[in-house]
Amino acid sequence: MTFLSSRRAAGGTARATLLGVPYDATASFRRGSRFGPGAIRDASQSIETYSPRLDRDLDDLAFTDGGDIDVDGLDTAALGAAIERASPPGLPFLLGGEHTITLGAVRAAARAHSDLTVVQWDAHTDLRDDYEGARVCHATVMRRILDDGRPLVQLGIRAGTKAEFELARRRSLHCAQDVAWPPDLLDTVRGRPLYLTVDIDVLDPGEAPGTGNPEPDGASYAALVDSLRSLAGARIAGMDLVEVAPALDPSGRTPIVAASLVREMLLLFAT
Numbered sequence: 001m002t003f004l005s006s007r008r009a010a011g012g013t014a015r016a017t018l019l020g021v022p023y024d025a026t027a028s029f030r031r032g033s034r035f036g037p038g039a040i041r042d043a044s045q046s047i048e049t050y051s052p053r054l055d056r057d058l059d060d061l062a063f064t065d066g067g068d069i070d071v072d073g074l075d076t077a078a079l080g081a082a083i084e085r086a087s088p089p090g091l092p093f094l095l096g097g098e099h100t101i102t103l104g105a106v107r108a109a110a111r112a113h114s115d116l117t118v119v120q121w122d123a124h125t126d127l128r129d130d131y132e133g134a135r136v137c138h139a140t141v142m143r144r145i146l147d148d149g150r151p152l153v154q155l156g157i158r159a160g161t162k163a164e165f166e167l168a169r170r171r172s173l174h175c176a177q178d179v180a181w182p183p184d185l186l187d188t189v190r191g192r193p194l195y196l197t198v199d200i201d202v203l204d205p206g207e208a209p210g211t212g213n214p215e216p217d218g219a220s221y222a223a224l225v226d227s228l229r230s231l232a233g234a235r236i237a238g239m240d241l242v243e244v245a246p247a248l249d250p251s252g253r254t255p256i257v258a259a260s261l262v263r264e265m266l267l268l269f270a271t
Helices: 034-043 076-084 101-112 140-148 162-171 183-190 219-227 253-270
Strands: 018-019 061-070 091-096 115-120 152-155 174-176 193-199 235-242
Touching: 018 034, 018 076, 018 253, 034 091, 034 235, 076 101, 076 174, 076 183, 091 101, 101 140, 101 193, 101 235, 115 140, 115 219, 140 152, 140 162, 162 174, 193 219, 193 253, 219 253, 235 253
Parallel strands: 018 061, 018 091, 091 235, 115 152, 115 193, 152 174, 193 235
Antiparallel strands: none
16 A cells, blocks of 8 residues: 555656655564554545645645565664665655664765754654664664764654753754744754654654653644644755554554644645
């Protein structure tokens, strides 16, 4: 199954390409995000192509769904290399899978954009230097991105160690629980190429319970979309949506919320 309304563009090229990355090998609490890409695609069949909030329609957008990257059995080093190799021309949009997948995608985008800035919507800092003996995993991915020299904006953050928050205050451009943009920061990043990564746990568990490490007091769907919408017109070099674990939400609403976010992000940044 492919994502709602995806199709080949005229001439075989597309502005955006969806790729699933069904990987959750380093998940530390509850696994299951490897089933996220399939669940998001399946849930997309239940939503409309038209977004009344944006007054835009996926039927007017030529984007493709390239299926899943084969990551079965890979360690994190091989995972990153596989994602870098699979990065398509145009705008890549990865469906996770755990947050570790972002590192390979950012490194691929940075090859074409040396001044790339990463924007993270997430409940967690993901800034540990290592976790359970691993230097590359879902809990360290943003630390590795900082170590690569990428500027980082962190929105929706409400969980992490004391050391992680101290590091964020020193090295991130911005780290806050609020997902709204400070106007001066928005002006700063708008002219840069951006990589956008959305962990579904940035939302309150009441809206999206199907994730491995839910945290209370999260953002609403409307606030998250408004935060994304603030970047309309910015230069987006890549995107992902990660950490949807459908088996942890018997109601099925988390994949539907995720599919709706994918639609909004495509309509905002791939048109």
